[in-house]
Amino acid sequence: MDLKGKRVLVIGERDGVNAPAIEACVKSAGAEVLYAETLCFV
Amino acid sequence: MVVEQKGTEDVVAVLGANSAAAVEMTALTLMSGDPSYAGPLAGVALGIPSFHILEPEIVGQIDAAIYERELALSALAMDVDEVVAPMKSIREG
Numbered sequence: 628m629d630l631k632g633k634r635v636l637v638i639g640e641r642d643g644v645n646a647p648a649i650e651a652c653v654k655s656a657g658a659e660v661l662y663a664e665t666l667c668f669v
Numbered sequence: 670m671v672v673e674q675k676g677t678e679d680v681v682a683v684l685g686a687n688s689a690a691a692v693e694m695t696a697l698t699l700m701s702g703d704p705s706y707a708g709p710l711a712g713v714a715l716g717i718p719s720f721h722i723l724e725p726e727i728v729g730q731i732d733a734a735i736y737e738r739e740l741a742l743s744a745l746a747m748d749v750d751e752v753v754a755p756m757k758s759i760r761e762g
Binding site: 628629630631632633634635636637638639640642643644645646648649651652653655656657661662665666668 | 671675680682685687699718723726727738740743747
């Protein structure tokens, strides 16, 4: 799957990879971010 | 809901959870509806494929400097093979 040109829903997690980190990564691959949220299950 | 406004064409989800169970629940919900039937997406099959940010096919597309800054530590702390194991079969139905 090529991220370039994809529209991405970012669902991060506090104890894993948070949403701003994922957002930076997928943007660097040419994707557009539609939504970004960091979940916390604590 | 975002997809009600923007549609689902060319939409994918990228997840960052650190357990296979959490990743599986989220990926199943976005593909075929909430498997626990507990939330608003119960019975709503959006058909959105999910990928984990640390899956090799995603990592390979990320700028190397940004990977080092944002993901390298998480990749060390997480059992990546175990966490990403459910992703492919859920995408393929």
